[in-house]
Structure formats: C-alpha cells, structure tokens
Amino acid sequence: MTPLLKVKDIAKFYGGRIGCTDVGFDLYPGEVMGIVGESGSGKSTLLNCLAGHLAPDRGQVLFDTRTDGLKDIVTMSEPERRMLARTDWAFVHQHARDGLRMGVSAGGNVGERLMAVGARHYGDIRAQAIDWLGRVEIPEDRVDDRPDAFSGGMQQRLQIARNLVTGPRLVFMDEPTGGLDVSVQARLLDLLRGLVREMGLSAIIVTHDLAVVRLLADRLMVMKSGHVVETGLTDQVLDDPQHAYTQLLVSSVLQV
Numbered sequence: 001m002t003p004l005l006k007v008k009d010i011a012k013f014y015g016g017r018i019g020c021t022d023v024g025f026d027l028y029p030g031e032v033m034g035i036v037g038e039s040g041s042g043k044s045t046l047l048n049c050l051a052g053h054l055a056p057d058r059g060q061v062l063f064d065t066r067t068d069g070l071k072d073i074v075t076m077s078e079p080e081r082r083m084l085a086r087t088d089w090a091f092v093h094q095h096a097r098d099g100l101r102m103g104v105s106a107g108g109n110v111g112e113r114l115m116a117v118g119a120r121h122y123g124d125i126r127a128q129a130i131d132w133l134g135r136v137e138i139p140e141d142r143v144d145d146r147p148d149a150f151s152g153g154m155q156q157r158l159q160i161a162r163n164l165v166t167g168p169r170l171v172f173m174d175e176p177t178g179g180l181d182v183s184v185q186a187r188l189l190d191l192l193r194g195l196v197r198e199m200g201l202s203a204i205i206v207t208h209d210l211a212v213v214r215l216l217a218d219r220l221m222v223m224k225s226g227h228v229v230e231t232g233l234t235d236q237v238l239d240d241p242q243h244a245y246t247q248l249l250v251s252s253v254l255q256v
C-alpha cells in the first residue's frame with residue numbers, strides 16, 4: 001500500500017536553535033499518528049512543516065495526491081499547496097478562532113468550505129451545513145449565529161465541522177482539546193474519536209496530553225529537544241516506554 005504521507009529527514013532550525021531534526025515516518029490511509037512531548041520539544045514546528053505552513057530547511061514531505069501520486073509538498077507551487085489545503089487536507093487549530101471566520105455565521109463557516117470546492121447550490125450548501133452542525137452537536141437553530149456567540153467547546157466543534165465537511169483525506173490537529181475545561185475536553189474527544197473512526201480519517205495530532213493520544217492515536221511519536229526519541233504503537237509506547245524521557249512523561253501523568 002502507498003503511504004498517504006511519507007516524511008523523509010525533515011529538519012527546521014531557527015538560527016542556531018533546533019526546531020526539529022531528523023524526523024521521518026510513513027502515515028498510511030486511515031492511520032492516526034500522535035506527536036507528544038513537552039513544551040518546546042518541536043511538535044508545532046514539525047506539524048507546521050508537514051502541513052506546508054513552514055518551509056523546512058531539509059527533507060521531503062511526500063503526499064499521495066489523487067492525480068500525480070506522491071508529490072513533495074515542500075517544492076510544490078503555492079497554488080497547488082493551497083488547493084490541497086482546501087480539498088484533501090484539513091487543519092484544526094488549538095484556538096478555534098484561528099480556524100474560523102468570526103464575522104461569518106456558523107452555517108456560513110461550514111458552507112464556505114463547500115463553496116471553495118465548487119458547491120454552488122445555496123439550498124444544498126445550507127442543508128449540508130445544518131447536517132454537519134448536527135454531527136458536531138450544534139443545534140440547528142444556531143446556524144445563523146456567529147461563532148462569537150458560542151462557548152469555547154462549541155467553537156471548537158464548529159471548527160471541526162468546517163474542516164471535515166469536504167471529506168478531507170488528511171487532518172492535522174494542533175492541541176485540539178487544549179484550553180478547554182476538562183469536562184468539555186472529554187466530550188470533544190469522544191466526538192472526535194467517533195468522527196475519525198466513522199470517516200476512516202488519517203490524522204496527525206500534536207498534543208502534550210497523553211489521554212488524547214491514548215484515545216485517538218494508533219501510533220505515537222515522542223519528541224524531546226527537536227528529536228524523535230521513541231515511536232511505536234500507542235498502547236505499546238504508553239504501557240511499556242523504552243526511552244527514559246517517555247518513562248518520565250508517562251509516570252508524571254500517572255502521578256497527577
């Protein structure tokens with residue numbers, strides 16, 4: 001099987017400081033990869049390099065495009081990358097307002113993504129938007145409200161609807177439950193898990209929360225100081241960590 005994403009020897013430096021280095025892995029269709037590590041370990045730098053938001057200093061990020069097979073997104077033209085970001089990719093930001101248009105209604109936020117991939121019929125777009133609001137547990141009568149009128153959890157669910165409505169093949173998530181109350185986090189995690197399974201999504205999830213990866217990720221990559229120190233199946237890594245740093249990470253969570 002061809003990997004959906006093939007990452008080869010990625011490195012990004014900020015002046016003399018390491019952002020991330022020597023990162024390589026394959027992600028197969030339907031697979032969810034978690035990236036964990038303490039603050040400053042390079043998770044966001046790596047995610048942004050993978051999603052085409054940041055140009056790495058070295059390496060390749062090959063994506064299995066529908067038309068041309070594996071193509072390096074690092075050397076791809078900007079319009080091509082933008083097209084991918086609108087169609088096959090989705091990016092769920094930690095702060096919903098970074099991924100939403102705050103001046104546009106909830107229905108408009110979801111519908112806009114559909115229009116970006118060519119939907120034109122107003123009635124269909126509105127119906128699909130309402131259907132997706134329902135899937136993320138936002139009542140239909142809130143469709144014309146702006147995101148500012150929503151709670152943090154609702155905003156995050158709206159951002160997820162906006163991202164998934166076009167059926168992307170790869171979803172990048174940056175701390176999707178960060179900054180929310182614990183009870184809201186649990187509900188959001190449940191919802192995300194359901195959607196990921198139902199849609200057979202491939203995803204890369206960055207988080208410092210091991211509970212998030214335990215629930216969502218098939219595989220785990222542990223980062224420290226810009227390097228990957230351990231990879232493996234999520235349960236294996238969390239239940240039997242091999243690297244001293246992973247052991248510390250797991251035990252510090254258990255003590256909470």
Ligand SMILES: Nc1ncnc2c1ncn2[C@@H]1O[C@H](COP(=O)(O)OP(=O)(O)OP(=O)(O)O)[C@@H](O)[C@H]1O
Pocket residue numbers: 014017018019020037038039040041042043044045046208
């Ligand atoms: N724009 C930047 N300019 C200079 N150094 C940066 C920049 N962004 C990140 N870094 C540095 O790169 C390293 C990795 O940072 P990064 O934000 O990727 O880590 P992280 O694991 O995502 O952290 P957090 O969980 O706090 O977001 C850190 O040493 C950080 O200080």
